[in-house]
Amino acid sequence: MTSxxxxxxxxxxxxxxxxxxxxKLLYVGGAIHLAGEVKARGANRRAKSDWMKIEQQRGISxxxxxxxFEKDGVTFNLLDTPGHEDFSEDTYRTxxxxxxxxxxxxxxxxxxxxxxxxxxxxRLRSVPIITFVNKVDREGRAPFELLDExxxxxxxxxAPMNWPIGMGGEFEGIMDLSSGRISRPEGDSRTFQxxxxxxxxxxxxxxxxxxAQGGYAAFxxxxxxxxxxxxxxxxxxxxxxxPAELIAALAAYAPPPRPQPAEPAPVAxxxxxxTGFIFKVQANMDPQHRDRIAFMRLCSGTFKRGMKLTPTGHxxxxxxxxxxxxxxxxxxxxxxxxxxxxxxxPNHGTLRVGDTLSERAAVRFTGLPNFAPEILRRxxxxxxxxxxxxxxxxxxxxxxxxTQVFYPEIGSNWIIGVVGQLQLDVLxxxxxxxxxxAAGLEPAPFDxxxxxxxxxxxxxxAFTDLNRAAMAKDRDGNPVFxxxxxxxxxxxxxxxxxxxxxxxxxx
Ligand code: GDP
Numbered sequence: 157m158t159s160x161x162x163x164x165x166x167x168x169x170x171x172x173x174x175x176x177x178x179x180k181l182l183y184v185g186g187a188i189h190l191a192g193e194v195k196a197r198g199a200n201r202r203a204k205s206d207w208m209k210i211e212q213q214r215g216i217s218x219x220x221x222x223x224x225f226e227k228d229g230v231t232f233n234l235l236d237t238p239g240h241e242d243f244s245e246d247t248y249r250t251x252x253x254x255x256x257x258x259x260x261x262x263x264x265x266x267x268x269x270x271x272x273x274x275x276x277x278x279r280l281r282s283v284p285i286i287t288f289v290n291k292v293d294r295e296g297r298a299p300f301e302l303l304d305e306x307x308x309x310x311x312x313x314x315a316p317m318n319w320p321i322g323m324g325g326e327f328e329g330i331m332d333l334s335s336g337r338i339s340r341p342e343g344d345s346r347t348f349q350x351x352x353x354x355x356x357x358x359x360x361x362x363x364x365x366x367x368a369q370g371g372y373a374a375f376x377x378x379x380x381x382x383x384x385x386x387x388x389x390x391x392x393x394x395x396x397x398x399p400a401e402l403i404a405a406l407a408a409y410a411p412p413p414r415p416q417p418a419e420p421a422p423v424a425x426x427x428x429x430x431t432g433f434i435f436k437v438q439a440n441m442d443p444q445h446r447d448r449i450a451f452m453r454l455c456s457g458t459f460k461r462g463m464k465l466t467p468t469g470h471x472x473x474x475x476x477x478x479x480x481x482x483x484x485x486x487x488x489x490x491x492x493x494x495x496x497x498x499x500x501x502p503n504h505g506t507l508r509v510g511d512t513l514s515e516r517a518a519v520r521f522t523g524l525p526n527f528a529p530e531i532l533r534r535x536x537x538x539x540x541x542x543x544x545x546x547x548x549x550x551x552x553x554x555x556x557x558x559t560q561v562f563y564p565e566i567g568s569n570w571i572i573g574v575v576g577q578l579q580l581d582v583l584x585x586x587x588x589x590x591x592x593x594a595a596g597l598e599p600a601p602f603d604x605x606x607x608x609x610x611x612x613x614x615x616x617x618a619f620t621d622l623n624r625a626a627m628a629k630d631r632d633g634n635p636v637f638x639x640x641x642x643x644x645x646x647x648x649x650x651x652x653x654x655x656x657x658x659x660x661x662x663x
Contacts, residue, residue: 159226161496162410163233163453165251167275168260169268173290173393177260178223178234180399185225185232222451222498224481230407233498237274246436246557249509251277252523253435253453255496256284256410258402259386260393263289263296263323266305275310281523282383286405287314293341293392295324299364303372303388313385315375316368318401320390321361330390330397331357333369339397381411413496416455418512418521423455425495430457430465431514432499433521434507437556448556449480449500450507455521459493466517467507474513476501509557528605528659529560529573532638533580533597536569542593546570549591554631559583562605562628562636571600571628571638602626602638606645606657609635615654623648634661 168174223234235254237247251257257278259271267275278285289302296302299320307314321328321338329340357365379385387405391398413425416433423431436451464473480500481493493499501507512521537546550561550570559580560573574580580597587593607630610616620627620635628636637657639645649657 158458158494159229159231160407161231161233161413161494162256162406163235163254163413163496163498164256164258164406164410165235165237165254166258166260167237167251167271167278167285169262169265169270172260172262172265172268172271174260177258177288177290177393177399177402178236180393180396181232181234181403182223182225184399184403185227222500224497227403228407231497232403232406233496235498247274248277249435249557251283252281253433253451253498254283255412255414256286256406258406259285259287261287261289261302261306263291263302263390264294266297266302267309272309279310279383284381284383284411285312285386286380286402286410287386287388288393288398288402289388289390290393290398292320292323292330292390292397293327293395299323299368299390300371306386306388310386312383313373313379315373315380315385315387317375317387317389317405318391319365319368321357328361331365332401333365341395341397377409380409413455416521417523418455418519420519423519423521425456427456429515430459430463431455431512431519431521432459432465434501434509434511434513437507437509448503448505448507450503450511452499452501452513454493454495454497454499456495457515459497459499461491463515465513465515468512468514468517468520470511471506474501474503474506478502505552505555508555528607530575530604531577531580532562532571532573532600532602532605534569534571534600536596536598538594538596545591545593546587546595549587549593551631553583553586558586560605561631562638563630564628564638566625566627571602572597573605600638601640603641604639604645606637606639606659607634607661608637608655608657610655612654615652619652619655630661 166174166178223236225232235250237250251274259275261267261271275285287306289299299316303314303316306312316333318333319331321331327341329338331338373385375387376385380387387409389398389401389405391401393399415422415424432452432454434450434452438449438451459479461479462475462477464475466473476499479493480502481497512519535546535550537543550559550572553559554561562571562573564571572583574583584595584597587595605628608616608619610619616635623637626638628638630636637648639648645657649655
């Protein structure tokens with residue numbers, strides 16, 4: 157018998173406390189292991205530090221990681237999402253690989269921009285959310301105000317699960333609303349020692365707790381799993397109020413691996429065939445070796461080491477001899493993995509984001525889109541003899557999902573597209589560090605792009621012939637219309653009703 161799986165991510169605005177909470181969860185879970193920092197094997201550490209430079213400069217974490225731990229018979233796979241402000245495709249794709257999410261909110265700040273964006277992504281995929289209102293040890297906003305804000309802005313029912321007895325200087329502990337048990341800070345460190353306390357509450361708090369219990373929806377597991385209700389836990393990651401309760405809540409309520417959207421039909425986790433999809437590809441930090449780690453979410457079957465899996469649509473079976481499971485202190489060779497688990501598959505660029513892997517190659521997972529870029533730039537090569545290296549680098553990074561690349565039909569200036577500014581910094585820095593290509597970026601005469609298609613090829617041809625100066629191909633050779641503005645897209649779409657202009661493209 158395998159243990160139940162909980163595959164989840166933490167979503168938050170920078171500074172809300174995601175890193176602190178992650179560490180505490182790992183600590184409570186008895187495993188501190190930060191994977192995803194795939195180690196450069198015996199080699200060039202300088203390249204790694206170049207890469208890390210951006211992270212340090214911007215104070216952000218560019219790479220995602222996978223952290224696995226076990227607690228009370230449940231296996232938790234925590235997928236980290238980059239916490240910077242730019243919405244990135246990487247983040248979106250990571251959220252396609254989880255079954256639930258924990259939303260961390262700063263008690264003094266409430267719902268912030270990035271929290272909201274990430275929440276919308278979760279809603280799109282009906283990913284259920286547990287809310288953690290962090291930093292109640294500091295002066296924050298009134299709990300009622302925070303609950304109402306979550307309910308209003310996110311259009312969700314909220315069910316408070318516990319209640320802070322005061323905040324900041326007045327913080328006296330946290331009451332579990334179902335048992336009435338109060339956890340109080342102890343000693344100088346004010347760390348949670350698991351004390352239960354039946355002291356009568358002061359009148360003021362007794363009234364507040366009564367209102368909290370009466371004024372909001374009671375927790376309803378079905379509503380939570382449907383994404384209509386979020387249970388709300390107040391706590392302090394820093395002072396250890398809450399992490400243990402959060403883990404218990406994930407174990408008790410969060411959904412196990414769900415059926416995944418696929419063609420010709422969704423794949424249920426209890427299907428015996430091994431299937432999975434790649435949601436992230438990470439280049440090795442060592443520029444001398446072009447090997448990569450593809451992160452696969454296992455959707456069904458029992459994966460066994462050495463198994464042959466075939467990428468649907470392109471090709472030959474791959475024998476997965478050295479899969480990486482993200483347990484324990486170092487990366488470990490996995491012998492077995494189960495639905496909901498993430499496996500790192502070393503490869504030399506054959507595996508791409510969005511790929512489906514399975515034993516029989518008869519299914520294809522859907523729903524891992526490319527996004528229409530919001531920023532387009534022309535790539536300017538400083539040394540014209542490096543054209544080949546540049547093309548290779550741009551293709552590689554498009555494959556990893558760092559940036560998209562468009563090859564215009566007219567002219568030789570390649571155009572790259574990103575969803576957030578940060579991706580541009582990553583691109584330039586990696587071109588320099590890994591590919592030794594000095595390049596600059598200049599404004600492109602376009603602002604956005606759409607993938608185009610038409611039921612009748614003649615309609616598509618008529619359109620492309622008339623708009624050749626705005627036509628390009630993406631890395632896979634799909635036709636793309638480059639537009640000066642989204643207004644232009646609307647205008648052109650009206651004039652060519654038979655042509656479809658898509659802002660996302662599913663691979
Ligand atoms: P992230 O950007 O969301 O990963 O946030 P961090 O975990 O790095 O936390 C941002 C800042 O808030 C750091 O200075 C933390 O020490 C602090 N912090 C995190 N959790 C708490 C908490 O529960 N209480 C207090 N007072 N500070 C916290």
